[in-house]
Amino acid sequence: MSECESTKQTVVALVENKPGVLNRVASLFRRRNYNVDSLTVGRTQKPHISRMTIVVDTKRANVQQIVENLRKLVNVIDVRHISNEPHISRDLALIKVRTNDADSYNQVTEICERYPARIVDMGSKVAIVEVTASESVVEEVIEKLRPIGIVELVRTGVVAMGRGTRIHDTQYEPTFGVPVNGTSNNGVLI
Amino acid sequence: MLLSGAEIIMECLLREGVDVMFGYPGGAILPTYDAMTKYPQIHHVLVRHEQGASHMADGYARATGKVGVCIATSGPGATNLVTGLATAMMDSVPVVAITGQVGRAAIGTDAFQETDVTGVTLPVTKHNYLVTDIHELAYVIKEAFHIARTGRPGPVLIDIPKDVQNEKIEFVYPEGEIRLPGYQPPNAANDDDVRRAIQLINQAERPIILAGHGILMSGAVGELRELVERAQIPVALTLLGKGAMPEDHPLVLGMMGMHGHAATNYAIQESDLLIALGMRFDDRVTGNLKTYAVNAKKIHIDIDPSELNKNVKVDVGIAGDLRTVLTQILPGVEAQQHQTWLNRIRDWQEDANERDILHTYDGTGMIAAQVINDLWKYTDGEAITVTDVGQHQMLEAQYYPHRRPATLLTSGGLGTMGFGLPAAIGAKFGRPDEEVWAIVGDGGFQMTLCELATAAQENVNVNIAIINNGFLGMVRQWQEIFYEQRYQSTPMFNPDFCKLAEAYGIPSKRVTERAQIQEAVEFARRIDGPVLIEFVVVKEDMVFPMVPAGADLDKMIRRPKPTERKK
Ligand SMILES: Cc1cc2nc3c(=O)[nH]c(=O)nc-3n(C[C@H](O)[C@H](O)[C@H](O)COP(=O)(O)OP(=O)(O)OC[C@H]3O[C@@H](n4cnc5c(N)ncnc54)[C@H](O)[C@@H]3O)c2cc1C
Ligand SMILES: Cc1ncc(C[n+]2csc(CCOP(=O)(O)OP(=O)(O)O)c2C)c(N)n1
Numbered sequence: 033m034s035e036c037e038s039t040k041q042t043v044v045a046l047v048e049n050k051p052g053v054l055n056r057v058a059s060l061f062r063r064r065n066y067n068v069d070s071l072t073v074g075r076t077q078k079p080h081i082s083r084m085t086i087v088v089d090t091k092r093a094n095v096q097q098i099v100e101n102l103r104k105l106v107n108v109i110d111v112r113h114i115s116n117e118p119h120i121s122r123d124l125a126l127i128k129v130r131t132n133d134a135d136s137y138n139q140v141t142e143i144c145e146r147y148p149a150r151i152v153d154m155g156s157k158v159a160i161v162e163v164t165a166s167e168s169v170v171e172e173v174i175e176k177l178r179p180i181g182i183v184e185l186v187r188t189g190v191v192a193m194g195r196g197t198r199i200h201d202t203q204y205e206p207t208f209g210v211p212v213n214g215t216s217n218n219g220v221l222i
Numbered sequence: 223m224l225l226s227g228a229e230i231i232m233e234c235l236l237r238e239g240v241d242v243m244f245g246y247p248g249g250a251i252l253p254t255y256d257a258m259t260k261y262p263q264i265h266h267v268l269v270r271h272e273q274g275a276s277h278m279a280d281g282y283a284r285a286t287g288k289v290g291v292c293i294a295t296s297g298p299g300a301t302n303l304v305t306g307l308a309t310a311m312m313d314s315v316p317v318v319a320i321t322g323q324v325g326r327a328a329i330g331t332d333a334f335q336e337t338d339v340t341g342v343t344l345p346v347t348k349h350n351y352l353v354t355d356i357h358e359l360a361y362v363i364k365e366a367f368h369i370a371r372t373g374r375p376g377p378v379l380i381d382i383p384k385d386v387q388n389e390k391i392e393f394v395y396p397e398g399e400i401r402l403p404g405y406q407p408p409n410a411a412n413d414d415d416v417r418r419a420i421q422l423i424n425q426a427e428r429p430i431i432l433a434g435h436g437i438l439m440s441g442a443v444g445e446l447r448e449l450v451e452r453a454q455i456p457v458a459l460t461l462l463g464k465g466a467m468p469e470d471h472p473l474v475l476g477m478m479g480m481h482g483h484a485a486t487n488y489a490i491q492e493s494d495l496l497i498a499l500g501m502r503f504d505d506r507v508t509g510n511l512k513t514y515a516v517n518a519k520k521i522h523i524d525i526d527p528s529e530l531n532k533n534v535k536v537d538v539g540i541a542g543d544l545r546t547v548l549t550q551i552l553p554g555v556e557a558q559q560h561q562t563w564l565n566r567i568r569d570w571q572e573d574a575n576e577r578d579i580l581h582t583y584d585g586t587g588m589i590a591a592q593v594i595n596d597l598w599k600y601t602d603g604e605a606i607t608v609t610d611v612g613q614h615q616m617l618e619a620q621y622y623p624h625r626r627p628a629t630l631l632t633s634g635g636l637g638t639m640g641f642g643l644p645a646a647i648g649a650k651f652g653r654p655d656e657e658v659w660a661i662v663g664d665g666g667f668q669m670t671l672c673e674l675a676t677a678a679q680e681n682v683n684v685n686i687a688i689i690n691n692g693f694l695g696m697v698r699q700w701q702e703i704f705y706e707q708r709y710q711s712t713p714m715f716n717p718d719f720c721k722l723a724e725a726y727g728i729p730s731k732r733v734t735e736r737a738q739i740q741e742a743v744e745f746a747r748r749i750d751g752p753v754l755i756e757f758v759v760v761k762e763d764m765v766f767p768m769v770p771a772g773a774d775l776d777k778m779i780r781r782p783k784p785t786e787r788k789k
Contacts, residue, residue, distance in 0.1 A: 048404065052352075056344065063345050100528035106349045106369060109404040204403035207361060 040069055041095045041115045042192050045084045046202055048107040049075070056105050057084065064101060066093050070123075070189030080206045081109070085121075085191045087167075109202050114192050121192035123170045126152075127161045130181035143176045158183060225393040227356050227386045228257035231320065234363035235264055237395060240291050242651050244269055244278040248295025250322030250335060253387035267651065267680055270672035272299050274644040276306020277670070279317045281608060281648030283310070284631045285656075287439075289370050290648060293320045297335030300381070301342060305638060307377045308346040312635025313462060314435065316375040318366050319347075325385040326354055339381045348376030356389045361396050368400050373407025374526040375439060407525055408541040411550055418538045419521050420554035426495035426519075428563045429455045432478065432507075435462035435634075436500015436524060436544050438627045443467070445548035446499065453558045456567055458486045460501045461619055464630045469623035475567065476623070479507040480769045481616040484577075484778055485570035487769070490515050491776040492566075498522045500544050503533040504635065509775035523547050577781045579766075580621070587760040588736050590614055590689050595621040596736070597659065597687060600743040605657040606631065608649055610642030610666030612696040614689040616765045618661050629656075640669030646684045647677055657747065658683070664690040664716050674726045677752040685746040686754045688719055692761050699764055703779070723754040730754040 047053050054073055061068050067089040076083045088098055095113055102111045114121075131137040131154075140159055144150050149163035163173045167190055174185070194200060225233065231254055235243070242265045247255045258266055269275040272294045279290030294303050300321040310317045324333040340352045349369050351362045359382070366378040411419075423429065437446050446466060450457055450473050457467050458478040467474045475486040490496065496518045501507070508514045511533060520536040522529070523544055530539035540547055575581070579591050594617050597605075607622055608631040609615040615632055624630050631649055633641040646660035667688050677684060694712040701709055723730035729749055731742045733756065746753040767778035 052340065055341070059344050094531075097528060097532060100526075100530075103404075104526070104528060106402060106405045202403060204401075207401065 039089050039091045041088055041090050041113065042119075042121060042190060043086045043088060043095070043099060043102065044112050044114045044192055044200060045086065045102055045108050046076070046110045046200065047082050047084060048109060048206065049080050049082045050107055053082070053107045056107060057086075057102070060101055060105065064093065064098075066098055067091065070187075072189040072191050074191070081202060081204075085189070087190050109204060110200065112194070112200055114194060117198060118195040119192050119198075120195060121166055121190050122164055123167045123190045124162070124164045124188045125170050125174065126186050127163065127174060127177055127182055128158050128184035129161060129177050130157065130183055131159045132157045136180045139180050140177070143173065147173050147176075149173050223393050224390050226253065226257065226388055226390050227359055227382065228253040228388070229260065230356070230359050230391075230393055231363065231382070231387070232257050232261040232264065233393065233395065234360050235291065236261065238289065238363075238367045240264055240289075242267060242282065243291040243293055244275040244282075244648065245293030246272050246275060246295070246299060248299045248322065248335070250296035250324055250384045251293060251299070251320075251387075252322075253384060254293070254320070254322065254382075267647075267676065269644070270675050271670065272302030273305050273640065274647075274670055274673045274676065276303045276317065276319065277309065277638075277641050277644035278648030278651070279319070280306055280310045280315050280641075281631055281645030282652040283315050283317055283648075284645070285606060285628055285649035286652035287628065288652070289316045289318055289367055290652075291318050291320070295322045295335070296324055296339070297337045300339040301337055304343060304346060305640075307343055307379065309633050309636045309638040309641060310377040311346045311348065313633065314375050314439065315377065316370040317377040318370050319377060319379040321379065321381050322387070323352065323381045323383040326383045327385075329383065339379065343379050346377070347379050348374075350379040350381070352381045353386055354383065356386050356391050359386065360393070364396055365400055365402060369402070369405065373405070407543075408527065409543050409546050411523075411540045411542045411547045415538055415540045416547070416550045416554070419540065419551055422495055422519050422521055422538060423453060423455075423497065423551070424554070424556050424558075427560070428493045429453070429495040429497060429560070430489050430493040431455050431457045432460065432490070432496055432498040432501050433457050433463045433466040434460045434499060434501025437463060437466035440500065440525070440544040442500070442545040442548050443627055445545055445552060448552055449548060449555060452552075453555050454560045454564065455497070456489060456564065458482070458490060460504070460507055460634075461632060462634045463501060464619065465624045465627040468625040470625065475571075477619050479504075479775075480509070480771075481619065481765055481767065483571075483620070484574045484767045484780060485567055487767070487775045487778060488570050489567050491774075493518045496520045498524075498534075498536075499548075500524060502529050505533070505771075508533065509769045509773055509777075513774040515775075576783050577766075579781060582781075582784050585760065588734065588757065589763055590617050590691065590757075590759045591621050592736050593687070593689060593733075593739060593757045593759060594618050594661065596739040597661070597743060598622040600740050601657060601659065601747070605629070605659050606649055606653060607659045607661055608632070608642055608646035610660075610662035611637045611639045612663040612666060612694070613691070613699060613763065613765050614661055614663050614695070616696075620765075639663075639666035642666060643670050643677075643686060644673045646686070647673060647680075647682050650682050650684050654683075658685070660684055660686045662686065662688055663695060664688055664692065664719075665694045665714060668716075671722070674723070674728060674752070674754075678726045678728055681751045683750055684752050686752065688754065688756045689759055690716065690719065690756055691759050691763065692716065695763070696765070698762070702762070702764070703768075703770070719754065719756040728752045728754055730756065732756045732758065734758045
């Protein structure tokens with residue numbers, strides 16, 4: 033099933049890098065009873081702009097409503113429903129697996145060879161596997177590793193970008209609050 | 223000019239054309255109260271509870287279309303504003319609220335009277351600000367007024383720490399244009415949508431216009447009338463759309479919805495085209511969505527894109543300003559007759575007339591419908607009426623036809639009891655030239671009656687009509703219909719309202735019979751200043767028609783005809 037037919041839809045929002053903006057977005061989703069699958073926030077090439085990638089489950093609310101309600105937030109500059117266009121999306125997971133015998137170690141390395149995954153930390157009892165891929169591939173890797181013994185797992189949530197010259201940007205320059213040295217409260221947007 | 227933050231606030235309010243604000247002082251806002259002494263051009267009205275201040279600002283805004291301003295201190299002062307902000311938010315009313323906050327260094331330390339006011343008010347404001355840099359203050363105030371009054375209007379709150387109010391800077395007013403990249407309300411429609419809307423309008427055989435609050439807010443009264451008269455399309459009004467067309471116009475059917483006119487609801491259900499203008503298909507308007515106007519094509523014009531296809535799926539949804547979009551559509555609309563359709567509606571109206579309690583009532587006591595209809599008669603139908611919430615509110619909608627925009631002010635979306643009296647005071651400040659009546663129930667009146675003192679102190683010329691049925695009437699009605707008359711917590715002990723008025727030095731009269739109504743109304747109209755009239759009405763009265771919550775719009779509980787009753 034392609035992403036467009038699934039109930040999971042990806043929306044990208046460019047927002048002002050100001051205190052409270054993440055709270056406004058989170059509050060909107062809670063208030064309108066929208067179901068968030070994952071939400072990531074990070075800096076962009078412009079210090080005053082942050083970018084959110086939000087994966088929503090649209091079983092309850094249609095994605096157009098979600099997009100329009102996001103657009104209504106004053107600090108949200110631009111919103112795109114990126115599932116509608118060719119795009120790249122990536123999720124990153126760190127997976128700590130039990131590798132206390134040669135057999136399990138071999139299984140892990142084998143999986144890492146077949147997938148965009150690699151061992152980034154190796155101890156006598158456990159290893160950390162990093163996988164960066166589309167959400168479904170990350171899930172596949174997790175399922176492959178599960179029988180070996182996952183003891184800890186963390187995922188970043190999906191980030192996405194339109195392909196080719198579909199550039200998502202804004203010309204906006206703020207009057208105030210341009211963070212010094214191009215950093216912005218360490219990227220914290222609470 | 224070296225100015226303090228507090229003085230900058232006042233300078234900015236002046237530049238926004240503010241002439242009155244409603245508020246209550248306290249520690250964290252004291253610097254701004256002190257600055258008020260230097261700005262006598264802005265009149266400050268001291269309320270008795272901050273909820274009253276937010277409703278007064280709301281009433282002022284609804285009556286004038288301008289931004290209403292209220293002001294309060296941190297903590298409890300600010301939280302007391304919340305009900306009024308939520309009320310304004312639901313009904314899209316432009317209000318700016320200014321609150322004091324504890325000093326910047328104390329924020330987050332649970333300081334005395336510290337509340338996270340921007341957090342608390344986030345879901346009940348269109349936008350809000352915490353100003354932590356005095357250099358931003360003037361920009362923020364300018365933005366706040368702009369956001370409050372443009373697009374889909376709404377309340378905006380500005381929280382200002384006390385030390386920001388005290389800090390001094392060289393003040394230069396930001397004259398330039400406001401730059402808000404994430405805020406661009408839509409305006410005009412695209413040609414394709416306009417063409418499709420025109421086509422549907424010209425082809426319809428049983429069209430009906432649903433005129434809402436947006437008509438008033440966009441100032442599209444003239445355009446609406448042109449559309450209605452040229453294409454002979456009947457018009458139904460939402461509660462907040464009353465005044466969009468004069469209700470004595472032959473094509474105006476009056477209110478739709480839960481307590482709307484039966485003929486109006488039948489017409490909606492049988493129509494082949496709904497033209498929804500600046501209304502948001504509230505559940506009190508639609509009833510059961512699955513059976514709502516199923517045979518009708520639907521055009522929806524609203525300035526808020528997120529309203530389109532929210533509750534009702536539409537064939538043509540246009541995000542834009544009504545006045546602009548109607549101006550685009552009008553040139554394509556053909557003159558029509560729709561005689562068969564209009565005759566059909568007339569039949570429903572005649573049937574409703576036979577059931578109207580005003581013509582059929584044969585009981586002894588005075589009923590609220592009589593009071594409101596007589597009030598209409600003796601104020602020449604020209605007063606600004608401000609209601610509270612309940613049976614009297616619905617009866618006002620049914621029995622006080624309005625001719626002009628912004629002459630019925632009422633809390634629709636939130637249904638806030640306690641709104642009536644303070645909103646009427648605010649409205650009178652905005653429209654001193656108009657006769658203003660607060661029409662309130664004995665329940666809701668007691669929620670904000672402390673504002674009688676404000677009315678007396680300011681000698682505000684509002685007339686207060688208390689419809690006293692000794693019950694929380696609307697709730698009692700539900701208990702009668704849906705809870706087998708178990709009147710749990712709805713009968714009320716009431717004070718002697720006339721003595722209460724007297725305690726505030728407010729003239730009053732008690733009316734117990736219909737024959738006394740005219741004299742009492744004239745008494746109130748003669749006196750310059752607040753007057754209270756208590757109308758003692760039948761205790762257990764009902765508002766009909768009534769669509770039970772969630773039922774189909776045409777499955778109304780109706781008052782039987784006298785002939786049916788006798789059987
Ligand atoms: C006890 C009780 C009973 C009630 N019963 C009824 C009833 O029987 N019938 C009834 O109608 N209501 C009833 N109501 C009120 C109801 O709850 C709603 O408040 C009301 O229907 C809303 O009307 P509206 O959609 O016109 O106004 P609003 O809710 O104010 O919506 C206005 C719409 O206009 C849009 N708009 C604003 N500016 C513009 C512009 N410039 N251009 C285009 N669009 C614009 C806004 O985006 C918004 O979508 C009742 C309320 C109470 C408390
Ligand atoms: C603040 C608030 N609390 C409760 C309600 C629920 N409610 C709706 S109508 C009503 C009764 C109103 O009684 P009254 O003010 O006497 O007016 P009446 O219906 O008798 O005209 C109540 C309690 C409300 N709308 N607002």
